Amino acid sequence: MASAGQTMAGQETATQGGVVRTVDAWLAEAEAHDQAGRLDAAEQILAQVLEARPTYPPALHQAAILAHKRKRPHEAITRLEQAIAAAPDHPLFHRNICELYRSQGRLDEALAHGRRAVDLAPDDAGANYNLGVIHYDRMEIDEAIVYARRALALEPGMAAAHFELSEALLLDGQFAEGWDEYEWRFDLPNSPSLLPHKDKPLWDGKPMPDRTLLLIGDQGFGDTIQFCRYVSQVAKLCPNLVMACSSEMKPIVMQQAGITRYADRWEHVPAFDAYCPLSGLPRLFGTDLGSIPVPVPYVRADPAKVARWRARLGQLIPNGFAAIGIVWAGRPTHGNDFNRSMTLKLLAPLATLERTALVSLQMGPASAQVADYYGAAPLIHLGAEIADFTDTMAILEILDRVVAVDTSIVHLAGAMGRPVSALLPFAPDWRWLRDRSDSPWYPSVELFRQPAPNAWAAPVAAVAARLAGAA
Template identity: 80%
Template sequence: MASAGQANPGLSRTVDEWQAEADAHEQAGRLEEAEQILAQILAAMPDYAPALHQAALLSHRRKRPAEALARLERAIRAAPDQPIFHRNICELYRGQSQLDAAVAHGRRAVELAPDDAGANYNLGVIHYDRMEIDAAIAYARRALALDPAMAPAHFELAEALLLDGQFAEGWREYEWRFSLPNSARLLPHADKPQWDGAPMPGGTLLLIGDQGFGDTIQFCRYIPQVARLCPNLIMACSSEMQPIVLQQGGITGYFDRWEHVPAFDAYCPLSGLPRLFGTDLGSIPAPVPYVRAEPAKVARWRARLAELVPGGFRAVGLAWAGRPTHGNDFNRSMSLQALAPLGRLERTALVSLQIGPAMAQVAEYYGPAPLINLGAEIADFTDTMAILEVLDHVVAVDTSIVHLAGAMGRPVCVLLPFAPDWRWLRDRGDSPWYPSLELFRQPASAAWAEPVARVAERLSGLIQGGRAAD
């Protein structure tokens, strides 16, 4: 085989030149052109490891996971001691929930390059996914010892510490979320200080809804505490959250566009409040319910469901998928088909609260229990709140519906992945954030059958209890 800088009989230029051109095409988004050049290199040099590695990364970018894995495995067979190959393939295997293979390659990457902060960080992420939290924390710390400014390692350490209930250090590390690559700017300008938690009797504080809907619902419970310290409190947040956030009281102005935000003296991200208030497992503010539905909408939806749900049936709401663009959606979401045991519950009507692309799965449902699809009728969160108030129970994966129902004090069975988001903690069937929730966890990655069966058993028991009460 020719070396990288040499011409090959099958190629008119050096391999380095061909690879550089392929890389330029890929960086410019011309993926097909990059693929064609790499195909020429590999046709002439089938076992040339650098080209196989480059081709694998291209396959990953083109969302062809099987092809990416096959190419990178070939590269490793050709050059088994290249740490970057092992480091990258462990991420590919992680994306396919093949965690045993992922951790094996992650360990090999660290063996080959123990001083590579990226390899240690990647291995820590795999250990988190395997719920080996002590190891996840250790490798995140090792990565930071090698590269103290590595924001992803700080954030990974934060998530592992918070999942483990080590809130004090976890909240501090959580502040690194704003330094992650490609993270959105918190403010369009940075000429004001971040609030330190001290009283501001004469100044104006801007609270920023800095994360998703679920996070905003979870952390808006702190707003009354902030308002007691800062009477002139304004809020910058999405318009969708307004009917929820304004229920907390103490907000003097709400803005969903930066150009409308008036002058302020300091700012604070909403998700930074647990740190400022020193929240630990014993001091989570939980005056549930702290969100309530509009009575007029509750009456309307109660009448609507009375038309749709057979008499004497319990109404159980379902949400089986989150936002597809969420970085962890492959892990937290499931299919409607996976909830088939709920379709066999007696005297039960299933009510789909699902919105987005996954709503189309309703057309494939054939269970005995009736399935009522409300997704297309839900205009905003005021509708969702009213429906949640009327339903007897909710079954959902980790989405904003879980947070909303929890904030309302409504009963929810939450289906969690094996490695859940940090807020659900470890080895618990309840949540200190939302007392009305029951947590049902996967026993292994991608294994939904067992928690779904336990939810079905739980709901069946409630139905039988309802019969006895009748």
């Protein structure tokens, strides 16, 4: 949410602790506390100002910003609604409340206020950007592209608008421009630095036969799995290839031909001449819908691990039962987790399948939901028995199919060529494209999409019907 600063005259006085000052002076002090991270002090001042001036719009707006920072979204919305009731033509209030409504899935209200903000302040790049984001969430992708471009016409260096434009273009299959815009991801606010130092150039895609190239696993597990398919192509141009990536990814990434050294800590990275993030390779190779490299499978399970897990699952799964792996939630800290994750209870139609055992591959806090499972199909939760991705790969090799929300498991099973039913939110990540039930990245993955935001019942029912028909 954007701060308004001192947006309206507030020359009337208010008293705090016996001190008489103008209202705006108190608000300035509250904002100073806020910016310094002294939220309790800011909140105390705002509470006293609002007690004296309960309908003063700048105070209500500032209180909304503070409530948002303190993760009290309903209070933030209420404060902004009160501010708008008192000052209905203030564009920043509409701009901020549309983002709050969007975060709560109230997209119709978000759209109305987003449009109002742009009507009131057509030259506000932030308002145009916010409206574009709302259109993306509503799967109005043409409009999302229009408003991202308007934001950039007003503020060409706005990294968030560039990134939003990239996601809309890539979702629409417009890869050429989409990859170029995707490069702005490293300029986003609070984006971590790709390298601890920047004294080497970004690789331009040209051969480097006598020099060393550093590839960097720069994003999450799923992205690393998706883009490591390019490693063998890079190695043909740069035979001295070093990979910097998390230790968890090593069993997967090192299956790609051409890596001469792997480092999971910066201090272990040897000297190199140029670098490239894995997620930058599609742009350098000019990837379009017709040229996505699909060397599937490009990840394989260790045969010894497969044998061990086959014996283990043979003890747990009744004879003659299909084994369906399930994952219903992603990493809670993911920025889009509220949109892509569900609860185990929403997978109830799978629990009615005959001669089927469900095998939970769920990790993290959401795995506790297995305690409340009461379905007819047996549920096997492997939990702590899965030590790392070598175990996960072995299990995926044995299962008949995986049903999962958009997590690294979908990418891993897809990279192995294993059958996957992916459950996607209404506004999915760009890599799943629009209006498709298949994926050009992973031929074995079937896509089941929400027909509306938060509407998981339809895709889950469709997957259950698909599995029942295959039985």
